[in-house]
Amino acid sequence: MNSHPINLYNFIQIVQNLWPLCTLRGVFISITRESENQIIVDIDTYAQAIKMEKPREVLWSTESSGQLWNTCVWDLHSCSVEHVFKGGISAAKSLCIVGNSILLSAEQDKPLLHNWVLKRRDSKQNRIILPGKVTAAVTTKDGHYYIAAIGQNLHIWELSSGRLLALVSAHYQPIRCVCVTEDGSSIITGGDDAIVHCWSFSSLVDGARNVAQNTPTWSFSNHSLPVTDLCVDSFGAKSRVFTISADQTCRLYDISTSEQLATFVFDTGLSQVISHTAQSTFYVGTLMGHIYRVSLYPVSMKSEYHVSTSTDKNLLVFNGHSAEVTCLVLNIDGSILASGSKDMSVKLWHTSSGQCIRTLPHKGSITNLLITSYPSQLSSELFSPVAGLKQLERHLHGNNDIDGTVEVTIPDTQSQEEQDILFCRQQASSVYQLSAADRLTFSHTGQLPESSKPQSATQQLETKLFQTEMKLSNALTANKELYQFCISKQV
DSSP, X not given: OEXXXXXXXXXXXXXXXXXXXXXXXXXXXXXXEXXXXXXXXXXXXXXXXXXXXXXXXXXXXXXXXXXSOSEEEEETTTOOEEEEEOSSOBOTTOOEEETTTEEEEEBSSSSEEEEEEOOSSOOOEEEEEOSSOEEEEEEOTTSOEEEEEETTEEEEEETTTTEEEEEEEOOSSOEEEEEEOTTSSEEEEEETTSOEEEEEHHHHHSSOOOGGGOOOSEEEOOOSSOEEEEEEOSOGGGOEEEEXXXXXXXXXXXXXTTEEEEEEEOSSOEEEEEEOTTSSEEEEEETTSOEEEEESTTOOSSEEEEOOTTTOTTOEEEOOOSSOEEEEEEOTTSSEEEXXXXXXXXXXXXXXXXXXXXXXXXXXOEEEEEEEEOOGGGTOSSOOOOOOOOOOOSSBOOGGGOOSOOOOOOOSSOOHHHHHHHHHHXXXXXXXXXXXXXXXXXXXXXXXXGGGSOOOHHHHHHHXXXXXXXXXXXXXXXXXXXXXXXXXXXX
C-alpha cells in the first residue's frame, strides 16, 4: 500500500466531491484524515484485491481423437480438469459458447451439431442435423445468431427460433475461417480460394433475397494461397482484421475504409493468428510449430514488413511445438497465451518472456481452444437450466413466412460480464469493511481474510438467514425489556 500526504487546503474542493472509497481505472483510493491540515490517500489496495482474488479463468479444449471427451474444461492457472463433455468429435474452428449457458460444437466428419446445456451435473448431449459438414462456425456476442460455413456457403440461423435467415454462396472453394465483429455488424470470411470477404450482417439477414444478390461489402484477393486463419479486434465498425495464408504472409486490413494497412512476410507458411486486445502485438503460429510475437509499434502503415529474428529486436519466438500450430488464444488480460498443435499437446505461455508455463497432453491433434471466465452454471446448485436449442431449418426463411410471432431467448442468469462486475463490487466492499487489523494484514500480504471473501450463493443465503434471526432475537429482547420497564413504572 502506498500512502501519500496531501495538503487539505489545496485539495479541499476535490476531497468534498470524492467518496471515501472510489475506483479510478482499476485503482482503489481510500482517503483518511490524519490531522487538521493533512489527509492520507492509500492507493492500489483495490488493484491488489482484484489481482489476488480475480475471477477464475478456464480453458476449453477439443481434440481429434475423442477418446476421453469431446470438450474438456481446464482451470487456466492450476490446470486441473473442471468438467468434461462427452460424445462425438469436434470439428476445427467450430466450438462456441452461447449466452454463457449452451456449448456448441460441430461433428468432425458428419453434418451434426452437438450441444450441451451448461450445468454442474448430467450435461446431456443433444444433436441437431445440419445441411452439411461445418468447416468453421461462430456465434454473435449476444448469442442470438449462429453463423456456420458449410462448403462454399455461409449460413446464418436465429437460435431462438431455429430459422435460417441467410444462405450465401460466399466463395468459389470451401470456406476455411469465419469471424464476426464485436458489435455484430460485419462478418469476415476466408477460403481456400485465397479470397477474403467482408459482409454486412444486417444486409444478409434483411429478408429473403436471391442468393446471387448478396454481395460482400468489400473483398481482397491479395493472398496467393488458401487463407488459413483470420481474427478481428474489439472495436466494432472501426475494427481491423488480420488474415494469414500458406503463402507466408499476414495482412492487416481496416474494415471501415477497406484499406490494406500493412503486410508482414515470414519465412514459413502460417496457420494461426490472434491479436492482443490493445492491438499492440499479434501472434502467429506456423506450419513448422513455431509461434511469433510481432510488435505493431515500429511498423509503418501501408508497407511491407519482413519479419526476421536476425533484424527485428522486438520479435519474440515461442519454441516448443514439434508440429503445425492449430489453435491460438489469449486470456483476458493478455498475460497467458494458449496454443494447440498437431503434436497432441496444449501449451500455456507467459507472453512477456515467451516461457512455457505448462503442457497439457491430449490424445489427438488439438482442434479448438477457448478461454473464458468460469461459468457459474458449472458450480452453482441453484442454477435453473435453460431450454435446449430448437432444430435448425434447412430452407431459407423470408419476409413472406413471418407469422406475426417473434421468439426470443431470455437468459435466466446474469451474463458473465455482469457477474464479473458484481464480483469486483463485492471485492471493493470486502476491502472497505475490513477492520484496522485486517487492513494492516492485507497491506502486507495482499490477501483478504477468509471471513471477508465473497461467498457462494448458498453461503450468502445462510448468512442472510443468520443475520435475520439475530435481528429478530434482538427485537424480541428489546420488546421484553420495554414490557418489563412499563410494568415496573405502573407498579
